[in-house]
Amino acid sequence: MFTALKGKILYKIWLAINEMPYWFVAQWQLYRLKVILKIASDFVGMYQDQFGKSGLGKIKPGNLQDLERFPIITKSMIKSYPPESIILKSSDNLFYERANICTVCRSNGEPFRFWIDKNFCRMTGALLGKIGFRDIDLNFERALFVSREAQPLFLSKNLLVLPSADLKSNAADFVKSVVDFNPRFVFFSDRGAMAMFEAAFAEYRLSERLNLKAVFVFWPNLSVEERLKSKAVFGCDVFLSLYHVFHEIPLLGWECEAHNGFHLNRESYILEIVDEKGLNLPPGKEGRIAVTNFDNEIMPFVRYHTGDRGYFLEKPCSCGRRSPIFKVTSKYPKDLLLGGKKFDYNEIETVFRYYYSIVDRFRVEPIDNDTVKIHITPLKNWSEDFNAYLNESLTKLFGDSVKIEFIIDAQTQQYN
Numbered sequence: 022m023f024t025a026l027k028g029k030i031l032y033k034i035w036l037a038i039n040e041m042p043y044w045f046v047a048q049w050q051l052y053r054l055k056v057i058l059k060i061a062s063d064f065v066g067m068y069q070d071q072f073g074k075s076g077l078g079k080i081k082p083g084n085l086q087d088l089e090r091f092p093i094i095t096k097s098m099i100k101s102y103p104p105e106s107i108i109l110k111s112s113d114n115l116f117y118e119r120a121n122i123c124t125v126c127r128s129n130g131e132p133f134r135f136w137i138d139k140n141f142c143r144m145t146g147a148l149l150g151k152i153g154f155r156d157i158d159l160n161f162e163r164a165l166f167v168s169r170e171a172q173p174l175f176l177s178k179n180l181l182v183l184p185s186a187d188l189k190s191n192a193a194d195f196v197k198s199v200v201d202f203n204p205r206f207v208f209f210s211d212r213g214a215m216a217m218f219e220a221a222f223a224e225y226r227l228s229e230r231l232n233l234k235a236v237f238v239f240w241p242n243l244s245v246e247e248r249l250k251s252k253a254v255f256g257c258d259v260f261l262s263l264y265h266v267f268h269e270i271p272l273l274g275w276e277c278e279a280h281n282g283f284h285l286n287r288e289s290y291i292l293e294i295v296d297e298k299g300l301n302l303p304p305g306k307e308g309r310i311a312v313t314n315f316d317n318e319i320m321p322f323v324r325y326h327t328g329d330r331g332y333f334l335e336k337p338c339s340c341g342r343r344s345p346i347f348k349v350t351s352k353y354p355k356d357l358l359l360g361g362k363k364f365d366y367n368e369i370e371t372v373f374r375y376y377y378s379i380v381d382r383f384r385v386e387p388i389d390n391d392t393v394k395i396h397i398t399p400l401k402n403w404s405e406d407f408n409a410y411l412n413e414s415l416t417k418l419f420g421d422s423v424k425i426e427f428i429i430d431a432q433t434q435q436y437n
């Protein structure tokens with residue numbers, strides 16, 4: 022009950038700040054930016070080094086535009102520092118009480134480890150029911166979360182998480198669990214998980230047994246045809262959101278009922294669209310997505326390039342909400358057909374995320390129906406032995422009939 026009340030209060034604050042006039046939001050963001058920059062420059066080695074190199078020292082921004090003077094941080098750059106330099110220096114127990122370690126690999130092929138503040142996790146958990154501005158009350162309504170990496174668990178009494186791998190290995194049991202639970206809302210960790218559920222939904226005629234109100238998927242974009250197809254299968258509206266709650270930049274934005282881009286979560290983030298030099302681009306111009314987050318004090322993200330590209334829309338959303346809207350243009354790789362079976366890219370990423378300390382990035386190149394080339398840019402710790410481990414993990418996924426060739430690029434000289 023307390024959590025639900027706290028969630029409601031958090032949402033009211035969130036909504037209030039996001040819908041305030043620009044001058045107020047700018048003041049709020051400037052205050053929070055100063056706090057996170059102070060933490061980064063006083064307690065995080067990588068930022069001390071990077072800010073020092075940029076001649077910024079202990080600069081205090083006088084306005085939001087000053088942020089443009091700070092360097093862009095990439096995953097490769099973060100990996101080039103030893104782990105103790107990318108997180109808060111702390112000698113007390115605070116760090117261990119508040120830090121969660123996670124690994125992630127999105128479709129840009131960059132496995133990555135990060136630390137997240139548990140306080141921030143609680144906040145994103147409370148906002149989960151608000152995606153798409155639906156204001157779902159998880160005290161009374163049930164939601165299912167079909168996720169790539171999770172084990173089956175109840176996050177709360179009305180929020181059940183089921184791993185998408187179970188849907189692939191034993192669809193009948195998975196469907197039975199879903200029908201027994203009888204959710205009104207379904208969240209998907211990615212497009213691949215949603216596609217699998219769509220297939221099961223049609224095969225087991227779930228439209229006759231479930232009455233869904235809305236479906237949410239953590240994904241950058243859907244074509245008009247894809248969205249129409251999903252809506253027709255589920256019999257309800259489909260909302261996109263970015264990024265996944267288990268990722269390093271959770272809930273950066275989400276669609277409203279107009280489905281014309283993501284409303285930016287200004288309470289937690291500053292989003293910049295920048296060119297290759299890190300300079301801001303005007304609305305309508307496409308560039309690199311760089312995000313500054315205010316809430317993760319354990320591992321601050323300041324002007325962090327998520328690996329995706331996008332642009333701000335020039336006009337406010339037709340729904341009337343004040344928060345700016347942006348679109349993501351990155352095209353995530355499509356499904357692979359190997360050995361007569363279909364694999365979605367997220368399945369391959371799930372293997373690679375555990376190799377974050379030896380793989381800087383990877384790329385999958387299907388050659389024919391039975392052969393696939395895996396290009397790897399290794400990190401310093403890479404050794405030939407990992408070829409065998411990776412081969413074993415990927416053979417388990419693809420099956421014995423698929424031939425896997427590894428192409429190892431020139432080794433990068435990096436830590437971690």
Ligand SMILES: [Zn+2]
Pocket residue numbers: 277278279284338339340341342
């Ligand atoms: Zn809108």
